[in-house]
Amino acid sequence: MSTLTIGQVAERTGAASSALRYWEDLGLIGSVRTSGNQRRYDRSTIRRVSFIRAAQRIGLSLDEIGAALATLPEGRTPTAGDWARLSRGWRGRLDEQIRRIERLRDQLDSCIGCGCLSLRTCALNNPSDVLADRGPGAVLLES
Amino acid sequence: MSTLTIGQVAERTGAASSALRYWEDLGLIGSVRTSGNQRRYDRSTIRRVSFIRAAQRIGLSLDEIGAALATLPEGRTPTAGDWARLSRGWRGRLDEQIRRIERLRDQLDSCIGCGCLSLRTCALNNPSDVLADRGPGAVLLES
DNA sequence: GGTAGACCTCAGGTGACGTTCACGTTCCGG
DNA sequence: CCGGAACGTGAACGTCACCTGAGGTCTACC
Incomplete structure (x- = not known):
């Protein structure tokens, strides 16, 4: 068997x-x-x-x-x-994910402190960067 | 009005x-x-x-x-x-996301080429790192 | 051959985040 | 005052990746 x-x-x-x-x-x-x-x-x-x-x-x-x-x-x-x-092929995918989040973070940096949140430079008005990460950290609590 | x-x-x-x-x-x-x-x-x-x-x-x-x-x-x-x-507070959150993916990438690097995919060192057997990102790039195709 | 535990299928549920539909009401310009 | 666009509600639908439960069957061990 x-x-x-x-x-x-x-x-x-x-x-x-x-x-x-x-x-x-x-x-x-x-x-x-x-x-x-x-x-x-x-x-x-x-x-x-x-x-x-x-x-x-x-x-x-x-x-x-x-x-x-x-x-x-x-x-x-x-x-x-x-x-x-x-x-x-996964390697490139991860790299791209990282770059995407870094871009978002940098946009955020240039935005924090002004509180604009509705201006053109904010992470906001860049719908091309869609981030829909949901990672609670321990969704599946196995073993 | x-x-x-x-x-x-x-x-x-x-x-x-x-x-x-x-x-x-x-x-x-x-x-x-x-x-x-x-x-x-x-x-x-x-x-x-x-x-x-x-x-x-x-x-x-x-x-x-x-x-x-x-x-x-x-x-x-x-x-x-x-x-x-x-x-x-978002800044730290993004940093953490980046670190998480980088860790995954590094584990992957040490794994590619051996094709092990089931050994202890693979990205595989680290259920603590749950990544459930779904970002097709343009989920909501607005404007 | 009995039985516990693992397995089978099928239907329905979950959860996050809405969209779509059906059907009715309101608003505003002409 | 009329008509079409915009708005209202509630329910159903959709995605993704499964999970749960009911009701029944199989397998392995004693």
Whole structure:
């Protein structure tokens, strides 16, 4: 039995089984079924799920993650190199996020103290910079 | 008539009137009504709405914004200094966001190339750093 | 073969932040 | 005083990423 149950994958990856089922519905992961209709996972699923979670942490939507996963070679188990390739693009994404927030901060600096908040130079009137970060710090309090 | 209709406030601030009604429901802004039950806004509402939008851009939830607004002095129209005071705290918040993403990026750097994605040093196994940024770049495509 | 615990599906809920709709009322210029 | 634009309300809808619960089934161990 080198296959894993959903509970085992959940435990090893930190993802909830409800999330695993959801991701399967979306086509992000696959499974085979036992005669009794229970899911069984290949060992490589662990890494796939880990990838999904890491990508989420970086800020990718499940849609984007699905697109990334779709570029993996079919037919063979992805190698470390495959995973590295996928995550390489994240670097630029993070850099861009940082730059975006820095810009916002600098605009804010030039704005604090005048209290203008409605002038053209404020962070306000730059709708091109949309920041919708919601990071309470511990949204999912797992383990 | 130095009061404004909801359409005028919407136009001047860039907020949709549906959002203005929603924010009023939440108690973030106030209005007086005409005899015909239509909203009329004080001029200072423009700045208040601008504050809300700026704060959202920084990443505050409407709850947090409400708490901030609640510290404004009652009875008098807020001054530029009042607004500046409120926005001063944003700076640290942005700095912290930047640091958080930088940490994530550095972890990622030490991880790319090995493709591990499931080891302890990866961005993966640091659930303390929850990043749930969703910023497609132009979520609200206004103007 | 009994049973505890893990698993199944499906429907509905959550929460943040609004938008859209249906349907009715008000405002203002001509 | 008329008509169209703007406004009002309440309810439903939408997104994203799941979670919860009900009601039933499977698996593994003793």
